[in-house]
Amino acid sequence: MTDLALAKATASPARRFSPALPGIGLLLVVAYGILPLVANEYLFDAILTPFLALALAGLGLNILTGYAGQVSLGSSAFMAVGAYAAYNLALRLPGVPFMIDILLAGVVAAAVGLLFGLPSLRLRGFYLAVSTLAAQFFVQWVFNKVGWFSNNSPSGIVSVPTLSVVGITLDSSAGRYLFALTVVTAVTLAVWRLVESPTGRALVALRDHETAARVIGIPVLRVKLLAFAVSSFIIGVAGVLWAFAYLRTVEPAGFNLDRSFQILFIVIIGGLASLRGAFLGAALIVVFPLLLARLGEALLGGLFDSGVLEMSQRIVLGLLIVTFLITEPAGLTALLDRAWNRIAGRFRRTGLPITG
Amino acid sequence: MEWQFFTEVLVGGLLSGVMYSLVAIGFVLIYKTSGVLNFAQGALLLFAALTFVSLTERGLPVWAAILLTLAAMTGIGAMIERAVLRPLVNQPPITLFMATLGVSYVVEGAAQLLWGTQVHGLDLGIDDLPLEIGGVLVSSFDLFAAAVAGAMVAALTLFFRYTRIGLGFRAVADDQLAALAVGLSLDRIWTAVWTAAGMVALVAGLLWGARLGVQFSLSLVVLKALPVLVLGGFDSIAGAIVGGLIVGAVEKLAEVYVGPFVGGGIEGWIAYVAALGFLLIRPSGLFGAKLVERV
Amino acid sequence: MPAVLSEPLFSPAAGAVSSALAVEALSLSFGGVTALSEVSFAVAPGEIRAVIGPNGAGKSSLLNVVSGLYRPDRGRVWLGGHSFASVPTDRLATLGVSRTFQNLALFKGLSVLDNVAAGLSHRLRAGVFAQVIGLPAARRERAEGYARAEELLAFLHLDGVRDRPAGTLPYGMQKRVELARALVARPRLLLLDEPMAGMTLTEKRDLSGHIRAARDDLGTTIVLIEHDVGVVMGLSDRIAVLDYGRLIADGTPDEIRNDPVVIDAYLGVAHDLEAGEGI
Numbered sequence: 001m002t003d004l005a006l007a008k009a010t011a012s013p014a015r016r017f018s019p020a021l022p023g024i025g026l027l028l029v030v031a032y033g034i035l036p037l038v039a040n041e042y043l044f045d046a047i048l049t050p051f052l053a054l055a056l057a058g059l060g061l062n063i064l065t066g067y068a069g070q071v072s073l074g075s076s077a078f079m080a081v082g083a084y085a086a087y088n089l090a091l092r093l094p095g096v097p098f099m100i101d102i103l104l105a106g107v108v109a110a111a112v113g114l115l116f117g118l119p120s121l122r123l124r125g126f127y128l129a130v131s132t133l134a135a136q137f138f139v140q141w142v143f144n145k146v147g148w149f150s151n152n153s154p155s156g157i158v159s160v161p162t163l164s165v166v167g168i169t170l171d172s173s174a175g176r177y178l179f180a181l182t183v184v185t186a187v188t189l190a191v192w193r194l195v196e197s198p199t200g201r202a203l204v205a206l207r208d209h210e211t212a213a214r215v216i217g218i219p220v221l222r223v224k225l226l227a228f229a230v231s232s233f234i235i236g237v238a239g240v241l242w243a244f245a246y247l248r249t250v251e252p253a254g255f256n257l258d259r260s261f262q263i264l265f266i267v268i269i270g271g272l273a274s275l276r277g278a279f280l281g282a283a284l285i286v287v288f289p290l291l292l293a294r295l296g297e298a299l300l301g302g303l304f305d306s307g308v309l310e311m312s313q314r315i316v317l318g319l320l321i322v323t324f325l326i327t328e329p330a331g332l333t334a335l336l337d338r339a340w341n342r343i344a345g346r347f348r349r350t351g352l353p354i355t356g
Numbered sequence: 357m358e359w360q361f362f363t364e365v366l367v368g369g370l371l372s373g374v375m376y377s378l379v380a381i382g383f384v385l386i387y388k389t390s391g392v393l394n395f396a397q398g399a400l401l402l403f404a405a406l407t408f409v410s411l412t413e414r415g416l417p418v419w420a421a422i423l424l425t426l427a428a429m430t431g432i433g434a435m436i437e438r439a440v441l442r443p444l445v446n447q448p449p450i451t452l453f454m455a456t457l458g459v460s461y462v463v464e465g466a467a468q469l470l471w472g473t474q475v476h477g478l479d480l481g482i483d484d485l486p487l488e489i490g491g492v493l494v495s496s497f498d499l500f501a502a503a504v505a506g507a508m509v510a511a512l513t514l515f516f517r518y519t520r521i522g523l524g525f526r527a528v529a530d531d532q533l534a535a536l537a538v539g540l541s542l543d544r545i546w547t548a549v550w551t552a553a554g555m556v557a558l559v560a561g562l563l564w565g566a567r568l569g570v571q572f573s574l575s576l577v578v579l580k581a582l583p584v585l586v587l588g589g590f591d592s593i594a595g596a597i598v599g600g601l602i603v604g605a606v607e608k609l610a611e612v613y614v615g616p617f618v619g620g621g622i623e624g625w626i627a628y629v630a631a632l633g634f635l636l637i638r639p640s641g642l643f644g645a646k647l648v649e650r651v
Numbered sequence: 652m653p654a655v656l657s658e659p660l661f662s663p664a665a666g667a668v669s670s671a672l673a674v675e676a677l678s679l680s681f682g683g684v685t686a687l688s689e690v691s692f693a694v695a696p697g698e699i700r701a702v703i704g705p706n707g708a709g710k711s712s713l714l715n716v717v718s719g720l721y722r723p724d725r726g727r728v729w730l731g732g733h734s735f736a737s738v739p740t741d742r743l744a745t746l747g748v749s750r751t752f753q754n755l756a757l758f759k760g761l762s763v764l765d766n767v768a769a770g771l772s773h774r775l776r777a778g779v780f781a782q783v784i785g786l787p788a789a790r791r792e793r794a795e796g797y798a799r800a801e802e803l804l805a806f807l808h809l810d811g812v813r814d815r816p817a818g819t820l821p822y823g824m825q826k827r828v829e830l831a832r833a834l835v836a837r838p839r840l841l842l843l844d845e846p847m848a849g850m851t852l853t854e855k856r857d858l859s860g861h862i863r864a865a866r867d868d869l870g871t872t873i874v875l876i877e878h879d880v881g882v883v884m885g886l887s888d889r890i891a892v893l894d895y896g897r898l899i900a901d902g903t904p905d906e907i908r909n910d911p912v913v914i915d916a917y918l919g920v921a922h923d924l925e926a927g928e929g930i
């Protein structure tokens with residue numbers, strides 16, 4: 001059994017999240033209404049847009065790993081598939097609207113994900129985790145070797161066309177941020193509907209006890225492949241955002257094993273089988289290197305060069321992973337829940353007279 | 357001659373396969389005692405090689421550098437065991453695996469923070485000359501490396517078969533509770549296993565370091581060991597050896613006979629695809645017993 | 652229709668079709684260790700049938716063969732008029748068969764309500780897309796599932812914990828949730844693998860009541876493995892006794908109680924073990 005997330009008191013698709021609805025509304029108001037007014041280009045380009053793309057990738061991986069319990073070490077391969085598919089669609093089918101390109105890029109990523117998900121029907125645990133590395137290395141190799149995918153660019157790095165949706169060109173930092181935000185919001189809504197549906201329940205059932213799931217008539221093979229397809233679709237769309245909204249270039253090296261681990265870390269730190277987890281984890285992953293750089297500079301000054309920075313980032317990141325797995329396997333989500341309950345509890349205590 | 361060339365490729369592949377086996381055995385040792393697929397094995401290998409090279413570069417004699425490195429590896433191993441694996445003892449294996457992924461980041465970062473990020477050349481004093489053996493050309497360094505790796509494997513096998521600690525190790529691998537019940541000291545066994553794994557990491561690190569230079573990418577050797585483990589099973593030393601040989605041979609043969617048709621560079625994934633293909637036919641691996649699910 | 656059997660004492664051909672469950676000369680071994688050897692018996696619709704025997708007698712193997720988790724070396728399983736050389740586990744629920752497991756097999760991360768509602772998984776018709784979009788058919792299906800699950804929770808007095816993650820409940824209650832999950836689809840045949848293991852006397856009495864009620868109110872045929880002979884005698888209509896993979900007796904509780912073979916083999920073995928004389 002790969003009951004990965006264990007009795008992680010969070011994963012109950014039937015009813016959850018509802019108390020957060022006002023909070024989500026507030027977040028959307030801030031994200032759409034306030035941030036575009038107050039943020040500068042640095043905030044958009046270095047923090048907000050990559051945060052959105054990575055959060056979406058984390059969301060996709062969370063379906064597979066957090067909900068369905070299948071560990072994948074090859075997520076960035078599907079980001080690459082999404083990014084290259086969108087690039088080639090935009091290049092070769094110029095008349096098609098970009099929103100369609102994104103959907104199709106997701107579908108292509110889903111198809112590739114389905115293919116590499118096939119071993120999951122026979123393998124489990126470590127064996128499956130290792131087999132997902134095949135996707136990582138193979139896909140990266142294909143994009144390196146086959147020039148057609150990068151329009152035979154000699155350097156292998158290609159610039160993507162400017163984003164343009166329903167006739168509006170989105171080439172400003174804020175425009176690209178808003179585009180990413182809209183895509184992420186839409187996909188998150190759909191994922192939320194999915195994990196609360198009977199199919200979402202089937203994913204968790206599969207994770208927690210595959211044999212019991214089979215006995216009660218859950219089509220285990222189909223659900224597993226569905227998890228791979230949906231997860232790869234979302235990660236593929238995240239790849240499109242990464243290439244088109246964030247970097248504005250595509251190159252295979254950007255989708256390497258380190259990126260795959262990064263996405264896995266987002267899910268672990270944020271919280272397995274939790275939608276909020278992907279966002280919290282991505283926020284931490286994006287913000288903490290910047291904070292660390294500032295902190296190091298302030299403390300060590302010139303000694304803190306880029307090499308030292310990179311190494312200390314690795315160490316801190318590694319320590320974070322280990323610490324979360326040991327002390328709070330349900331991730332930032334659980335930490336936040338607990339903090340919230342404590343605050344709410346204090347409010348209740350001070351606001352109401354204690355009875356009995 | 358066509359046949360002779362094939363043999364040369366095959367032998368070259370088998371020899372480098374022995375070096376894969378060596379890395380894989382480091383995994384197997386830890387897996388058998390703790391049930392963990394220790395992803396940090398590659399980082400440990402990097403740490404060992406980097407420490408050894410840096411110490412000798414600072415003028416330490418080789419034997420002292422080896423001893424110091426081994427002591428450091430044992431210390432790190434004990435720390436990983438105490439601080440990471442023990443608190444996670446009842447967690448699903450995949451959680452432990454992800455924890456070792458975190459550990460690998462820490463160890464890699466620490467190794468380079470400590471010793472710097474530049475590439476160190478490592479000369480073991482073995483020339484890489486082509487030797488002709490039975491009409492087949494073989495690299496003398498490959499031969500040496502394979503011999504060292506082979507000796508290492510033999511020594512470990514003897515150690516675990518005939519010494520008290522080795523027997524204890526096998527008892528722990530079979531049944532931890534029972535081993536505890538008969539009064540085996542888990543601490544001592546774990547120390548021995550981590551020392552052994554550290555030793556394997558050092559030897560593998562030196563052999564690979566002499567080949568590739570001692571640098572960050574050394575830790576990626578772990579990625580070569582994973583398909584070996586998938587083939588041979590995570591808990592079988594014999595599997596690691598045979599798996600390593602198969603992966604080495606498949607990789608070299610594919611590189612020579614398939615590579616030119618697809619643009620080369622396939623050694624990054626061919627082993628994975630081969631291991632996967634094999635697993636789809638035999639899900640329990642080379643030596644694994646077919647498990648009956650108990651419900 | 653099955654071929655004529657060589658088994659002289661037992662001829663299920665006539666009875667198999669009308670029975671809720673029949674097994675015919677089942678044999679199964681694991682690497683030379685015999686788990687089942689030529690086991691044949693039939694369970695009439697509406698019957699509560701216990702399967703007893705010492706540890707390792709093959710009881711769990713029997714249920715695993717019936718639910719398709721193990722494939723027998725020889726023999727056939729009859730379920731509601733269909734005969735199988737190897738029962739297709741994927742179709743088990745559709746065939747009207749559900750089961751519980753010896754070790755808890757709940758979906759620990761799901762709420763109690765979701766665990767029980769999951770028991771209706773085989774009836775779901777709406778596709779993923781319809782579920783995500785929220786098409787009327789999908790919504791109706793989902794609401795009906797939860798309504799059925801709520802009924803079962805009330806039936807087994809679990810309504811107080813409906814939103815708790817199943818993994819956080821005490822052991823006895825988890826066992827009951829598993830029973831609810833197995834019952835929610837109103838199975839024709841319910842297989843229970845040691846449903847009372849580890850329970851207190853009161854819990855056992857309660858659960859016996861629930862099992863009887865499941866038969867009386869829902870008409871479910873029940874096959875259960877149980878170690879507590881007292882419970883078995885009071886609860887079951889007929890008892891099958893396994894020993895070393897062989898069926899050594901099959902009869903009413905009274906017949907079993909007085910069967911010298913059973914006393915010798917079953918109680919005798921247990922007695923020897925207790926006395927420390929070993930096997």
